[in-house]
Amino acid sequence: MTSIDCHRLRPVLVDLAVGTLGYEQAEVVLAHIEICATCRGDLATMRGVATELRHPAAPTPPDEFWQRQRTSIMRRIGVEPLVERRPTRRWAIAGALATAALALLLVRGHFRAHTPAPAHSIDRLDDDTLLHLDDLLPAFVPAGTLDDADADAVAANDAAVAWPGEEPDL
Amino acid sequence: MRPIALVLLLAATLGATSAPPARDRAHTYLMLRVVDALDLTDDKALQMRDILRRADARRVALTTQRDALDAKLRTALNAAPVDAAALGQLVADTHNVQSQLASLPETTFDEAQKILTVEQQAKLLLFRRDLQGEVRQAIRRRATSGPAHAAHPKADGH
Numbered sequence: 247m248t249s250i251d252c253h254r255l256r257p258v259l260v261d262l263a264v265g266t267l268g269y270e271q272a273e274v275v276l277a278h279i280e281i282c283a284t285c286r287g288d289l290a291t292m293r294g295v296a297t298e299l300r301h302p303a304a305p306t307p308p309d310e311f312w313q314r315q316r317t318s319i320m321r322r323i324g325v326e327p328l329v330e331r332r333p334t335r336r337w338a339i340a341g342a343l344a345t346a347a348l349a350l351l352l353v354r355g356h357f358r359a360h361t362p363a364p365a366h367s368i369d370r371l372d373d374d375t376l377l378h379l380d381d382l383l384p385a386f387v388p389a390g391t392l393d394d395a396d397a398d399a400v401a402a403n404d405a406a407v408a409w410p411g412e413e414p415d416l
Numbered sequence: 417m418r419p420i421a422l423v424l425l426l427a428a429t430l431g432a433t434s435a436p437p438a439r440d441r442a443h444t445y446l447m448l449r450v451v452d453a454l455d456l457t458d459d460k461a462l463q464m465r466d467i468l469r470r471a472d473a474r475r476v477a478l479t480t481q482r483d484a485l486d487a488k489l490r491t492a493l494n495a496a497p498v499d500a501a502a503l504g505q506l507v508a509d510t511h512n513v514q515s516q517l518a519s520l521p522e523t524t525f526d527e528a529q530k531i532l533t534v535e536q537q538a539k540l541l542l543f544r545r546d547l548q549g550e551v552r553q554a555i556r557r558r559a560t561s562g563p564a565h566a567a568h569p570k571a572d573g574h
Contacts, residue, residue: 269443276465279458286458366448368554374438375445376558380551382442385475386468387544388521 251278252285259285263292265366307349316345443472446547453543454536463531471524478517485510 255275261267262275279286320341371379446468451461489510492503521544529537 265445265448266441267444268437269440269447271440272444272447273465276458276462280462289458366445366452368550371441371445371554372438373558375441376551376554378439378442379445380555382446382472382475383544383548383551384517385471385520386446386524387548389518 252282255285256288259289260292263289312345312349315349316341319344319348443469449547450540450543453547454532454539456536460531460536464528467524467527467531470527471520474523475517475520478513478520482510482513482517485513 255278258267258271258275262272267275279289320337368376447461447465450456450464450468454460454464456464485506489503489506492499492506525537525540528540532540
């Protein structure tokens, strides 16, 4: 294999790794990858990066964050910060619990708002592609399974009905 | 480099950067999901791609045959008097095509079994059902949130 092929196909390796390359073009690239160890390694690396991006490690707030949150809440509920008056043990526990709950809500809200859909999420497909995918599946999935899967989808929708005061978890 | 080769190289590069048709994107998406779900090596991915491509080509051919036979059945039923012998042959042909269509997923799985480990076969059985559920759910979500089917060329039977 010549370096010209590697050079020509290199730009579309990224598309292949994240799933945005067309079928016919993917065929060409996969055929090249079969015989080119360099590009195969690059593709594996790119897929690894894509996976990392899809599953980012949840950040752990530093101790200062918890301390600030605690102080803020204690101030809100009328309790002076530790430096001025030491709260009772009961207040300390309540404050810690309230802080933890608030922090949990904040972190959850942040990730709901900012976490992108996974690279291979079906929600990233446009309508036409999704419907063509639906057309492809009968060659791949038995009819009985289709009915089961349909029922599963209905059940999943039912399960996604929100509890009072909470958004549906779709 | 000779001019013709350069033109061909440029055409291939341009083709690689233009947006692929929805059908190609669906094929690519399916392959990527299969590769991920089954953790396929590159050579197995290539073999699996060929299996799925053959299965889809077979599905399209059988669907076309079925549609043509359905039309012939309707015509034969509307004829007066009904030609029982011809209708009988049409019934046999249509039933045969429908049977082949129904068994296509298992034919596909049988072919896949030859190249996959037992673990990958198990993953495939679970994955295909999961994917179907995802697709149905996504279509249902979009159907309730706006027109999603307008641009779909269902009429081509593919």
